[in-house]
Amino acid sequence: MAMTSPHAGAARPYLFNDRTVEGYRRAMAAATERVADRIRRADRPFSGVSPERLTPEIAAIDLERPLHDHAAALDELERVYLRDAVYFHHPRYLAHLNCPVVIPALLGEAVLSAVNSSLDTWDQSAGGTLIERRLIEWTAGRIGFGPAADGVFTSGGTQSNLHALLLAREEVRTNAGAVPSRLRVITSEAGHFSVRKAANLLGLGPDAVVTVETDDERRMRPAALARELGRCRRAGLVVMAVVATAGTTDFGSIDPLPEIASLCRSAGVWLHVDAAYGCGLLVSRRRRHLLAGIERADSVTVDFHKSFFQPVSSSALLVRDGAVLRHAAHHADYLNPRRMAERGIPNQVDKSLQTTRRFDALKLWLTLRVMGPDAVGELFDEVVDRAAASYALVAADPRFEVVTRSPLSTLVFRYLPQEGPGRKLADDANLYAREALAASGEAVVAGTTVDGRHHLKLTLLNPETTLDDVAHVLDLLAGHAQRYVDDLAPVADHSEVTHVHS
Numbered sequence: 287m288a289m290t291s292p293h294a295g296a297a298r299p300y301l302f303n304d305r306t307v308e309g310y311r312r313a314m315a316a317a318t319e320r321v322a323d324r325i326r327r328a329d330r331p332f333s334g335v336s337p338e339r340l341t342p343e344i345a346a347i348d349l350e351r352p353l354h355d356h357a358a359a360l361d362e363l364e365r366v367y368l369r370d371a372v373y374f375h376h377p378r379y380l381a382h383l384n385c386p387v388v389i390p391a392l393l394g395e396a397v398l399s400a401v402n403s404s405l406d407t408w409d410q411s412a413g414g415t416l417i418e419r420r421l422i423e424w425t426a427g428r429i430g431f432g433p434a435a436d437g438v439f440t441s442g443g444t445q446s447n448l449h450a451l452l453l454a455r456e457e458v459r460t461n462a463g464a465v466p467s468r469l470r471v472i473t474s475e476a477g478h479f480s481v482r483k484a485a486n487l488l489g490l491g492p493d494a495v496v497t498v499e500t501d502d503e504r505r506m507r508p509a510a511l512a513r514e515l516g517r518c519r520r521a522g523l524v525v526m527a528v529v530a531t532a533g534t535t536d537f538g539s540i541d542p543l544p545e546i547a548s549l550c551r552s553a554g555v556w557l558h559v560d561a562a563y564g565c566g567l568l569v570s571r572r573r574r575h576l577l578a579g580i581e582r583a584d585s586v587t588v589d590f591h592k593s594f595f596q597p598v599s600s601s602a603l604l605v606r607d608g609a610v611l612r613h614a615a616h617h618a619d620y621l622n623p624r625r626m627a628e629r630g631i632p633n634q635v636d637k638s639l640q641t642t643r644r645f646d647a648l649k650l651w652l653t654l655r656v657m658g659p660d661a662v663g664e665l666f667d668e669v670v671d672r673a674a675a676s677y678a679l680v681a682a683d684p685r686f687e688v689v690t691r692s693p694l695s696t697l698v699f700r701y702l703p704q705e706g707p708g709r710k711l712a713d714d715a716n717l718y719a720r721e722a723l724a725a726s727g728e729a730v731v732a733g734t735t736v737d738g739r740h741h742l743k744l745t746l747l748n749p750e751t752t753l754d755d756v757a758h759v760l761d762l763l764a765g766h767a768q769r770y771v772d773d774l775a776p777v778a779d780h781s782e783v784t785h786v787h788s
């Protein structure tokens with residue numbers, strides 16, 4: 287491949303410094319304008335592009351031949367990214383736990399990447415370190431932890447959960463000296479898969495994660511937890527943590543935290559609360575009580591990029607007793623020698639799994655400074671209200687079967703073809719409806735499996751989504767599903783074919 291070799295000094299204008307600020311201003315304004323234009327014009331959340339169509343366009347770009355021009359690169363970006371991106375700000379994006387973002391957080395994003403602080407050590411961030419610490423203190427206060435609490439920002443719920451379980455494992459190792467193959471983590475059937483992933487990464491055995499059953503509303507059954515704790519004790523197994531979920535990914539269900547906390551307390555077991563989704567309740571004036579008991583946890587995961595309207599990534603791990611964070615600490619001579627800590631120089635790397643780390647906290651900081659916590663809580667309350675109204679809509683609609691009423695903002699349901707040969711096609715019809723809808727770009731919804739059957743899922747995180755939007759999406763889904771049934775039901779009536787959705 288031919289290379290374009292730059293002549294000496296040609297690259298210098300691209301460096302961001304005191305001599306290039308005008309170029310920076312122009313480039314940022316151009317980028318902001320492009321995004322603003324896309325957002326203004328997006329009449330659907332997705333273009334419906336297929337990987338087959340987009341892959342060759344991206345493959346055809348010669349990375350050895352630069353364009354030497356911001357505008358030209360942005361033109362190209364329109365074609366390979368902006369045109370076909372999935373737009374979470376659109377009211378008919380109803381799929382995963384992605385929220386529209388607030389403007390103060392975007393301001394933070396622009397500042398933090400330009401200044402480019404790294405939050406590992408004071409000598410790479412100074413005030414950034416203190417701002418992150420204030421936000422950790424603030425979040426811990428909202429949880430109801432005492433003055434010994436601490437924590438750190440992370441890249442997301444997956445890392446926060448891993449970090450929490452690492453600390454729990456080290457506590458058990460230090461106090462009980464158990465071997466990894468005897469360690470167990472208990473969570474509910476509706477817990478997040480990152481718990482299993484974390485157990486794997488921590489070198490626990492393949493049987494380390496034990497799931498206990500949930501009730502009709504998909505909340506962990508305390509009686510089942512009590513049984514499992516007893517079974518483990520009798521079998522000589524050491525339960526290193528119970529992971530309760532405050533906002534399960536599919537159902538938004540909140541495990542009964544007070545009962546679980548009491549069981550953990552009597553068994554002397556670490557309680558981790560995965561509030562990646564439910565953390566928005568920390569700022570809700572109407573629903574904070576749904577998190578009652580969270581203050582009794584040993585550690586808590588919060589994902590500001592799920593329910594605080596923050597851009598990815600923005601998450602944190604909080605612990606009731608900050609001293610436990612030492613389990614992830616390492617003192618490197620070149621970076622954070624012990625003498626720094628002894629001199630009281632604040633280093634967040636002492637608490638983090640990461641070394642170089644983005645100043646993601648700045649986004650939340652500016653959000654709180656511009657809008658305040660109540661305003662964020664109001665946005666979250668609004669989507670929870672809308673989800674309740676959407677539940678009523680689906681529950682009253684004979685075309686659908688709904689699973690549970692979420693205390694947060696998901697809605698899991700399925701299209702149920704009328705009694706007859708079409709009924710057998712329900713699974714594939716729901717799968718087909720989801721894909722056909724995404725391909726049309728009219729709306730994006732998610733799917734999941736409940737009790738072995740394919741279901742559709744809406745995750746409402748956008749206060750701009752109206753009940754009419756939801757009703758429209760339901761009609762579109764029903765239309766796609768019924769078309770599938772109409773096309774295949776005559777075949778299904780006469781044979782036992784396996785159906786393949788196209």
Ligand SMILES: Cc1ncc(COP(=O)(O)O)c(C=O)c1O
Nearest residue numbers: 383442443444478533535560562
């Ligand atoms: C309950 C729960 N925990 C953890 C995670 C993982 O968070 P992240 O995607 O930020 O790593 C998710 C993601 O959806 C989640 O729903």
